[in-house]
Amino acid sequence: MTTTIDTIRTEIDACIAAAREQGYDGTDAEYEHTAEDLESVIEALGRKPTPAEWGAAGMPHVGGDHCSAGGDFRVWDKDTGEAVGVYHCDDEQEAIGAASAEHRDCEWDISLRAEAV
Secondary structure: OOOHHHHHHHHHHHHHHHHHHOOOOOOOOOOOOOHHHHHHHHHHHOOOOOHHHHHHOOOOOOOHHHOOOOEEEEEEEOOOOOEEEEEEEOOHHHHHHHHHHHOOOOOOOOOEEEEEO
16 A cells, blocks of 8 residues: 555655756755645645655655645544544545545545544
């Protein structure tokens, strides 16, 4: 299973590779990530990573508009009561979106619900 940290790292690696195709010849550590790079990570995840997630992916300097300052939300299927997981997001809707994105192969519909924990 791909984790949030894996997704962040994969997207950032792709951004560095794209920069290399455009002539960047420095090291990965020297690469200065653009706002577009960070937005591509957010798009891939379907949410803003937390400061801890950015840090765990090797990017502790990311903050501001590209960082979630929300809280933890428990997501479950309201029809079955089955727990889906706990997500750190800005709000309930974002948590439901994150759960849906992570479990794309499941056949959930509008029955997902979230609450702050």
